[in-house]
Amino acid sequence: MKKIYSASNLMEAQIVLDLLEHAYIPAKIFNQHAQGMAGEIPVHHARPEIWIIRDDDYDRARQVIETYENTPINNAHIHCPSCGEENPANFQLCWKCGGGLEVAERCQS
Numbered sequence: 570m571k572k573i574y575s576a577s578n579l580m581e582a583q584i585v586l587d588l589l590e591h592a593y594i595p596a597k598i599f600n601q602h603a604q605g606m607a608g609e610i611p612v613h614h615a616r617p618e619i620w621i622i623r624d625d626d627y628d629r630a631r632q633v634i635e636t637y638e639n640t641p642i643n644n645a646h647i648h649c650p651s652c653g654e655e656n657p658a659n660f661q662l663c664w665k666c667g668g669g670l671e672v673a674e675r676c677q678s
């Protein structure tokens with residue numbers, strides 16, 4: 570087990586986890602319950618952390634995360650067709666329910 574990333578919030582942690590899983594890198598989120606549901610607990614020191622299961626995946630996982638970090642921020646939003654949650658338009662999967670967003674993208678174009 571190796572810590573690969575410290576996310577600023579649970580949504581970001583979930584995105585990174587999905588990206589890693591798509592690259593066949595098993596990973597887990599820790600501290601995912603550190604943030605109160607209503608956001609009333611300001612915990613700077615307890616950010617959600619992504620840990621990879623296999624240390625050998627470290628270099629590949631870093632590449633995945635660097636690609637994610639270098640992706641230009643797109644301010645457009647789309648709504649998940651499954652749960653209705655708002656997602657950045659460049660997402661392929663809903664951060665909340667994991668549903669595919671391709672349908673929503675097609676509707677926009």
Ligand SMILES: [Zn+2]
Pocket residue numbers: 649650651652653654663664665666667668
């Ligand atoms: Zn959803």
